[in-house]
Amino acid sequence: MKQINVGIIGFGTVGAGTFEVLTTNREIITNRVGARVVVRKIADLDIETDRGIPEKPGAEIMTTDAMDVISDPEIHVVVELMGGLEKAREFILKAMEQGKHVVTANKALLAEFGREIYQAAERCGVSLAFEASVGGGIPIIGALKTGLSGNRIQTCMGILNGTSNYILTQMTRENLPFESAVADAVALGFAEDPPTLDVDGTDAAHKLAIMISIAFGSAIDFDQVFREGIVGITPDDIRFAQEFGYHIKLLAIAKDLGEQLEARVHPVMIPKNHILANVHDAFNAIFLEGDFVGPTLYYGLGAGRKPTGSAVVSDIISLARDMVMEKRGMMPPLAHVRPPEKAVSIQPMDELMTSYYFRVSALDTPGVLSTISGILAQNGISISSVIQKGRDQKGSVPIVMLTHEARESQVQRAIHLIDNLDVVTDKTVVIRVEGND
Amino acid sequence: MKQINVGIIGFGTVGAGTFEVLTTNREIITNRVGARVVVRKIADLDIETDRGIPEKPGAEIMTTDAMDVISDPEIHVVVELMGGLEKAREFILKAMEQGKHVVTANKALLAEFGREIYQAAERCGVSLAFEASVGGGIPIIGALKTGLSGNRIQTCMGILNGTSNYILTQMTRENLPFESAVADAVALGFAEDPPTLDVDGTDAAHKLAIMISIAFGSAIDFDQVFREGIVGITPDDIRFAQEFGYHIKLLAIAKDLGEQLEARVHPVMIPKNHILANVHDAFNAIFLEGDFVGPTLYYGLGAGRKPTGSAVVSDIISLARDMVMEKRGMMPPLAHVRPPEKAVSIQPMDELMTSYYFRVSALDTPGVLSTISGILAQNGISISSVIQKGRDQKGSVPIVMLTHEARESQVQRAIHLIDNLDVVTDKTVVIRVEGND
Numbered sequence: 091m092k093q094i095n096v097g098i099i100g101f102g103t104v105g106a107g108t109f110e111v112l113t114t115n116r117e118i119i120t121n122r123v124g125a126r127v128v129v130r131k132i133a134d135l136d137i138e139t140d141r142g143i144p145e146k147p148g149a150e151i152m153t154t155d156a157m158d159v160i161s162d163p164e165i166h167v168v169v170e171l172m173g174g175l176e177k178a179r180e181f182i183l184k185a186m187e188q189g190k191h192v193v194t195a196n197k198a199l200l201a202e203f204g205r206e207i208y209q210a211a212e213r214c215g216v217s218l219a220f221e222a223s224v225g226g227g228i229p230i231i232g233a234l235k236t237g238l239s240g241n242r243i244q245t246c247m248g249i250l251n252g253t254s255n256y257i258l259t260q261m262t263r264e265n266l267p268f269e270s271a272v273a274d275a276v277a278l279g280f281a282e283d284p285p286t287l288d289v290d291g292t293d294a295a296h297k298l299a300i301m302i303s304i305a306f307g308s309a310i311d312f313d314q315v316f317r318e319g320i321v322g323i324t325p326d327d328i329r330f331a332q333e334f335g336y337h338i339k340l341l342a343i344a345k346d347l348g349e350q351l352e353a354r355v356h357p358v359m360i361p362k363n364h365i366l367a368n369v370h371d372a373f374n375a376i377f378l379e380g381d382f383v384g385p386t387l388y389y390g391l392g393a394g395r396k397p398t399g400s401a402v403v404s405d406i407i408s409l410a411r412d413m414v415m416e417k418r419g420m421m422p423p424l425a426h427v428r429p430p431e432k433a434v435s436i437q438p439m440d441e442l443m444t445s446y447y448f449r450v451s452a453l454d455t456p457g458v459l460s461t462i463s464g465i466l467a468q469n470g471i472s473i474s475s476v477i478q479k480g481r482d483q484k485g486s487v488p489i490v491m492l493t494h495e496a497r498e499s500q501v502q503r504a505i506h507l508i509d510n511l512d513v514v515t516d517k518t519v520v521i522r523v524e525g526n527d
Numbered sequence: 528m529k530q531i532n533v534g535i536i537g538f539g540t541v542g543a544g545t546f547e548v549l550t551t552n553r554e555i556i557t558n559r560v561g562a563r564v565v566v567r568k569i570a571d572l573d574i575e576t577d578r579g580i581p582e583k584p585g586a587e588i589m590t591t592d593a594m595d596v597i598s599d600p601e602i603h604v605v606v607e608l609m610g611g612l613e614k615a616r617e618f619i620l621k622a623m624e625q626g627k628h629v630v631t632a633n634k635a636l637l638a639e640f641g642r643e644i645y646q647a648a649e650r651c652g653v654s655l656a657f658e659a660s661v662g663g664g665i666p667i668i669g670a671l672k673t674g675l676s677g678n679r680i681q682t683c684m685g686i687l688n689g690t691s692n693y694i695l696t697q698m699t700r701e702n703l704p705f706e707s708a709v710a711d712a713v714a715l716g717f718a719e720d721p722p723t724l725d726v727d728g729t730d731a732a733h734k735l736a737i738m739i740s741i742a743f744g745s746a747i748d749f750d751q752v753f754r755e756g757i758v759g760i761t762p763d764d765i766r767f768a769q770e771f772g773y774h775i776k777l778l779a780i781a782k783d784l785g786e787q788l789e790a791r792v793h794p795v796m797i798p799k800n801h802i803l804a805n806v807h808d809a810f811n812a813i814f815l816e817g818d819f820v821g822p823t824l825y826y827g828l829g830a831g832r833k834p835t836g837s838a839v840v841s842d843i844i845s846l847a848r849d850m851v852m853e854k855r856g857m858m859p860p861l862a863h864v865r866p867p868e869k870a871v872s873i874q875p876m877d878e879l880m881t882s883y884y885f886r887v888s889a890l891d892t893p894g895v896l897s898t899i900s901g902i903l904a905q906n907g908i909s910i911s912s913v914i915q916k917g918r919d920q921k922g923s924v925p926i927v928m929l930t931h932e933a934r935e936s937q938v939q940r941a942i943h944l945i946d947n948l949d950v951v952t953d954k955t956v957v958i959r960v961e962g963n964d
Contacts, residue, residue, distance in 0.1 A: 229674020
């Protein structure tokens with residue numbers, strides 16, 4: 091029986107999970123591959139600490155030097171699970187130059203340096219697989235590359251960051267302010283301290299950029315993905331959203347507009363009966379709509395040792411199967427043999443057309459609502475509903491509004507004017523609305 | 528540029544959908560495959576009727592003889608979309624003997640004659656792909672074969688029949704009796720007239736058998752899958768379910784018990800907050816739980832020309848990619864190169880342990896509840912809650928109960944005794960409960 095040798099660089103949470111899947115399910119995997127899949131070397135700066143997995147790797151396969159993995163002529167697949175940008179990039183490129191297939195879970199690296207890495211894989215004639223980079227254990231990369239391969243992808247929209255979803259869920263259920271929900275998430279191990287890249291939308295934007303690259307066949311410039319985090323969301327906004335029939339979620343959204351593509355990550359209000367509105371706690375879910383398949387959803391745990399290990403191992407198994415089947419050519423990383431003729435162009439955020447929620451804090455004086463709605467009207471923004479609540483202690487009241495579809499640039503201009511009114515006491519909260527069809 | 532030639536047998540709904548996807552998205556598919564995918568011949572007994580698709584196949588590629596497709600030496604992939612058992616089986620086997628790769632959407636054939644067909648594919652060294660056989664456009668076969676390939680699958684549970692889900696949704700929303708909901712579904716084109724295989728659980732059981740075969744690596748005997756339909760469900764049961772906090776769904780369930788496997792299709796009561804309880808209308812959803820990935824869900828349209836066409840084309844694209852990459856070996860149809868050592872053994876239904884809902888119709892006389900609960904207690908069934916409603920016009924009342932976990936054989940014995948009581952006026956409705964963890 092053939093043997094496929096794997097080398098792992100980075101033995102943290104995901105590295106340990108990958109080793110755990112490969113050893114615990116050794117027999118199942120051998121049956122499914124038709125070859126033994128063996129971890130031949132593991133590189134990590136820390137080769138002492140116990141990772142708390144049932145079967146420990148033997149000391150003889152541990153090394154502190156990643157080059158021991160990359161240069162080992164017996165290793166077929168190099169699995170990069172160290173994270174970070176510069177070193178990971180260097181190791182992946184070196185491994186490819188040595189003719190190794192590469193598996194990675196490194197979403198930041200692929201989002202920011204993807205173009206170089208995808209091209210290197212093609213140049214070196216090796217496979218690059220990254221199922222674990224988006225949605226943890228959810229096989230979403232497979233759905234995009236294979237399952238929906240006959241479709242023009244029209245919408246790709248998801249809850250891609252479990253930490254911020256957990257925080258929003260806690261804020262909703264327990265009526266907590268943002269800071270307390272973050273503290274809870276950190277205490278329970280759902281979030282790093284501080285969870286900056288999770289709550290500011292960067293992590294979700296990384297994952298969105300990877301999905302867009304596959305759906306449209308070419309890497310995009312990550313900087314063009316609009317990002318706004320959940321820091322400004324208050325329990326008040328969550329409560330008002332519920333009065334209007336919505337939940338608040340941090341959503342990553344890509345839509346094919348024909349000539350251009352929307353690509354944005356920000357908090358949204360989404361109707362309670364939308365399937366994404368019912369994804370709670372640390373779960374992730376991705377909604378993909380294709381011109382033939384229609385709406386589809388993929389749901390599961392987006393992080394953690396075991397789910398992410400499951401995704402990494404599914405990639406290792408696919409590469410191992412290709413080797414057993416003696417596949418000669420290699421599918422390019424983005425699953426497009428020919429890049430599409432027209433490069434993907436991202437719509438400037440100013441041009442976005444959508445509906446909005448505003449919460450204006452204003453003094454409860456006569457004529458306030460008329461002044462505000464006048465400014466909105468002058469900027470071509472029409473209101474679909476308003477809630478005006480009673481006076482609070484400081485004398486200022488929330489005026490809460492939903493709009494019909496409006497243009498982002500005009501909304502920003504109108505909000506700027508409103509926030510400069512003497513009667514307005516605080517910065518207006520703006521949340522975009524999604525899923526209202 | 529290479530060209531991959533496809534022949535289609537059966538040009539009904541799904542055949543037309545497949546042709547529509549291949550022609551509408553010709554350029555996208557060419558980019559993704561790196562070769563042109565061309566439909567070279569289409570066989571159907573009716574080559575006259577307009578299928579209502581934008582681009583029509585030229586008359587020169589239409590034939591009434593399936594053997595024209597199977598014997599054409601230029602055709603690489605034969606796509607069987609005629610349905611039915613005997614003829615389809617014959618054509619698929621002949622195509623494989625001619626060295627053609629085969630794509631099929633024929634769930635009945637795979638569930639009932641799968642073993643023979645899977646073996647034939649391996650013997651002939653060809654690929655057999657059947658993404659469209661389960662869950663319509665949802666890429667669930669891909670998730671089982673590839674996405675979760677590192678996992679031991681513990682639970683595979685789904686709403687696999689859109690027609691019965693549509694009927695149950697209408698019964699719930701509109702408070703309709705079964706017969707009226709069926710009539711609506713037929714009138715709207717969601718159901719055949721009569722929709723026997725949909726509502727009696729056979730169609731869902733076919734799909735469950737296919738998923739089990741992949742998850743556990745060997746074909747199962749279809750007759751061992753327990754089937755019970757939704758014909759006996761009344762609006763009363765739906766209302767009582769809601770009072771207890773449940774929805775009623777037709778669910779296909781497989782669970783790995785270690786030595787044996789549960790495999791059953793029947794109506795269930797499922798908690799309202801379970802993600803499967805929120806799958807409505809004609810949508811399908813499959814819940815897969817693996818030992819590492821944890822709970823995952825896949826959701827989309829389970830039938831129809833376009834979604835099913837999407838799934839068939841994803842298979843064609845995968846085979847075409849393999850040809851472009853000059854893959855030499857072939858992955859066996861069930862994605863197990865070595866079948867597992869132990870064949871799958873299905874647990875007899877009598878041994879099932881689960882919770883139950885009973886609706887007993889009884890005369891409203893003193894002592895009835897005590898008699899019934901006595902019989903249950905004697906059979907080791909303990910009650911978790913009871914609703915007893917006021918007298919109806921005919922003098923009989925519903926006594927509605929939920930039980931703790933009990934054994935199916937004891938439940939059947941107790942219900943038999945209860946139904947033979949003089950005070951019991953109608954057959955007791957029994958619905959199993961699922962998803963209560």
